[in-house]
Structure formats: structure tokens, C-alpha cells
């Protein structure tokens with residue numbers, strides 16, 4: 001099992017403070033977490049010292065990276081993602097739980113997608129809403145409103161993501177074929193990028 005820099009070193013006090021505050025929100029439920037969490041993290045990253053020892057892994061041209069910033073065993077997690085230019089993350093969903101991100105650098109487009117079942121494990125998608133996040137701004141995935149979403153980074157971007165649990169599996173929709181000018185996708189379980197030596201969710 002590999003150990004990343006961030007899991008070896010204790011998180012800095014500013015990171016620990018906001019992590020614990022986010023945990024207190026989660027104790028009050030997913031709705032409170034997704035409503036009150038984003039402004040909490042937006043404020044936290046403006047504080048002196050927040051980024052001390054907090055780094056993202058450089059993203060290669062064809063894949064994003066997801067460095068763990070902090071996450072106690074079995075608890076929520078903050079990950080620092082880096083997105084290469086012109087990268088699209090397929091439509092996917094996270095087991096009915098909410099999550100949110102605060103953009104640190106670049107631009108990130110988060111699109112809510114509506115699926116229509118058109119066959120046996122065959123779906124088409126419509127984009128029902130898109131959020132363009134600028135640095136310092138947040139975007140949320142709230143399963144009460146919509147669950148399936150896709151991410152696009154027009155330029156190299158870095159963002160902090162908060163998940164209520166560190167579950168790196170999700171359901172993704174993979175492009176299967178085109179029929180009558182319509183793109184058809186199939187649903188598959190996939191991993192939100194598994195580290196080479198196994199999940200670093202210890």
C-alpha cells in the first residue's frame with residue numbers, strides 16, 4: 001500500500017479545523033452538509049496557512065488526479081483534484097450522497113444530466129443545468145435535485161472536493177454508440193481513479 005505525502009503528515013491546523021466543522025454539519029445530515037458546507041470551505045481557503053502542505057498531484061494530459069488532503073478512517077474526506085486541459089469526466093453518480101467542490105485555480109464546468117432509459121442498459125442524456133465555477137466559487141451535487149453529473153475543465157484546473165465518505169467507486173455512463181444522431185450510453189460501475197497500489201482510503 002502506498003503512502004502519499006498528505007497521509008503521512010498531519011494536516012495543518014486550518015485544514016483540520018474546517019474538516020471538523022464539516023464533520024459536525026454531516027452529523028446533522030446530508031442536507032445540512034451540502035447547504036452549509038460550501039461557504040465554510042470557501043471561507044477556509046482564504047485563511048492564512050490553509051494551503052501549507054496542501055498540494056495537488058500534477059495531472060497528466062489524459063487523466064485527473066485526486067490527492068487526499070484529509071480524511072479520518074471511515075469519515076468524510078477532502079481531496080485536491082487537478083484536471084488537465086480539455087478534460088471531460090463522464091456522466092456519473094455517487095450512491096445517492098451529496099458532494100461539493102471549491103475551485104482553487106482555472107475553470108470547471110459541472111453539468112447536471114437527466115437520463116432517459118431507451119433500452120436494456122441503454123440511456124440518453126440531456127444537460128439540465130450547468131455551473132461554471134471560478135476560483136473561490138463552489139459547485140454542489142445535491143441528489144435531492146439531481147444526481148448524475150459530468151465535469152469539464154477547459155483549462156488546467158485545481159479544485160478541493162468534499163465527499164461524505166471516501167468511496168472511490170461510482171456509477172458511470174460510458175458512450176456506447178450513436179443512433180439517429182443520438183448518443184447512447186451504458187451504465188457501469190467504475191472507480192474514480194484507483195491508485196496503482198490499491199485504494200488509499202486507509
Ligand SMILES: [Fe+2]
Pocket residue numbers: 092094141149
Ligand atoms: Fe462526481
